[in-house]
């Protein structure tokens with residue numbers, strides 16, 4: 001699933017309309033229909049089923065209590081069996097629906113039943129089947145009354161098209177114009193006229209009285225990708241009223257008030273139960289806090305060919321099983337050769353661990369083994385060695401220097417290089433600590449080997465303090481910073497790092513020629529070639545000491561098995577999140593999870 005910026009979305013719109021001659025109003029019609037279908041799906045879930053007795057969306061929207069704030073339809077496969085499933089969210093039911101198969105199969109059987117019921121089985125010609133447009137029907141339509149908040153741009157036009165479809169489904173709607181209806185132009189004006197011709201009731205904000213308390217739901221079609229800055233005037237007041245109403249809000253394209261590129265929330269910003277994202281997933285919908293304001297995000301196709309995105313340079317996508325298999329060309333089944341032996345699956349050298357943080361090294365080493373590499377050697381200060389013997393009998397230990405105090409010393413770099421010779425990966429950092437001469441120590445390793453490096457924890461802080469852009473490097477590097485470490489690396493405040501994680505990760509990876517794993521909610525993996533992947537496995541319970549060390553171990557273990565740096569980083573992050581979900585299920589609550597559980601769930 002591609003992730004676009006507003007600028008890219010505009011370009012793809014233009015190419016579709018001008019290059020393919022698909023009329024803009026046709027796209028808007030499709031958008032309106034998609035929004036209406038999602039409103040109806042939400043109504044069905046609230047009424048406990050509905051058309052055809054089928055409730056594919058049971059409990060998914062605005063039900064609260066889910067472990068993950070954002071839930072993106074179509075992320076696919078076994079990820080959806082995650083923690084949210086236990087809270088009544090749809091586990092796996094939306095797979096492939098977003099964009100690719102809009103409405104497919106929803107309510108199936110209703111039309112058939114109606115025809116058969118009217119004639120009786122004896123009269124029905126054998127084999128004759130007919131079904132209606134069940135996606136746009138609702139058994140309990142009379143119980144619904146939706147307010148459609150209409151802005152004066154094309155987002156408003158989408159809302160007007162949706163309103164017509166909802167009315168057709170028997171749902172009462174009232175249009176609420178944020179600006180004078182005469183101010184609408186182009187396709188949005190056509191939709192305004194069609195709605196008026198159908199006799200849809202309309203109110204103008206500031207002129208007519210509105211009763212948010214009396215409605216059953218709200219469509220937010222105030223501002224889309226054309227919005228700039230914080231919502232003003234009537235827009236701001238309508239957003240505040242919608243949020244304050246306690247009614248479920250279905251947003252058209254993006255929640256109004258969201259920065260669609262960065263995920264920043266302006267004041268005010270809609271808090272949606274469902275966001276019906278049109279054509280392509282906008283970056284701001286997967287980046288926090290925007291991901292939290294968007295609710296359940298459903299990406300719906302509106303007639304813009306999906307292939308246009310990559311053809312025209314879209315360089316970010318969601319990390320789904322399909323992306324892992326196809327774009328990243330990873331064998332996600334992790335098949336092992338029947339003739340394989342421990343030498344087949346690679347050897348990781350881990351340099352890390354110190355007196356106060358020996359556990360970090362241990363977690364990394366064990367995670368690398370569980371990720372499937374053949375061998376792990378853990379290099380650590382000699383004084384610590386007697387204390388960790390037997391902690392994980394599967395790994396080998398090597399003393400890097402003879403320091404009795406259990407801390408690293410600058411003179412051990414040559415020993416690390418010697419131990420790293422012939423290994424597939426050198427992972428540096430978990431539990432390392434800082435020590436005198438650590439800059440030269442890391443530089444010696446950085447420049448002294450072509451073996452892929454995974455750099456984490458204090459090794460990142462060493463990099464941040466050095467001007468490492470002048471260091472020469474002849475092999476792949478993966479950096480795995482959390483936002484604080486990233487801030488130090490980039491010389492920015494942490495808030496600035498979090499403001500646009502995808503944008504920053506892309507820039508940094510390209511500029512420094514590294515694979516960057518920017519950890520945190522929805523970890524971003526960016527490559528030096530300018531591709532970004534956003535991971536959505538995992539949950540907030542994984543914010544626990546040692547979880548990052550486990551990730552470093554998993555990525556290293558995958559690298560050792562022959563994956564390239566981008567593959568290992570992306571697959572490692574994905575598996576780490578998945579294992580975290582599984583571990584939380586086993587523990588019955590995410591808060592109970594500790595880092596070692598993630599290793600055991602791999």
Ligand SMILES: NC(=O)C1=CN([C@@H]2O[C@H](COP(=O)(O)OP(=O)(O)OC[C@H]3O[C@@H](n4cnc5c(N)ncnc54)[C@H](OP(=O)(O)O)[C@@H]3O)[C@@H](O)[C@H]2O)[C@@H](O)CC1
Pocket residue numbers: 013017024027028031151152153154155156157158222223224225226227228229230231232233235252253254278302
């Ligand atoms: N193009 C296509 O083919 C398709 C587009 N589609 C849909 O169109 C959406 C993009 O539409 P868009 O470009 O018309 O912009 P949109 O977000 O509706 O708002 C712009 C209006 O809002 C106003 N305004 C701006 N900022 C403001 C603020 N802070 N506070 C208050 N007002 C503000 C601004 O007015 P101005 O300030 O310029 O007077 C302007 O009139 C997109 O998200 C998708 O839903 C789909 O139908 C598929 C086909």
Ligand SMILES: [K+]
Pocket residue numbers: 155220221222223224251252253254255256
């Ligand atoms: K909107």
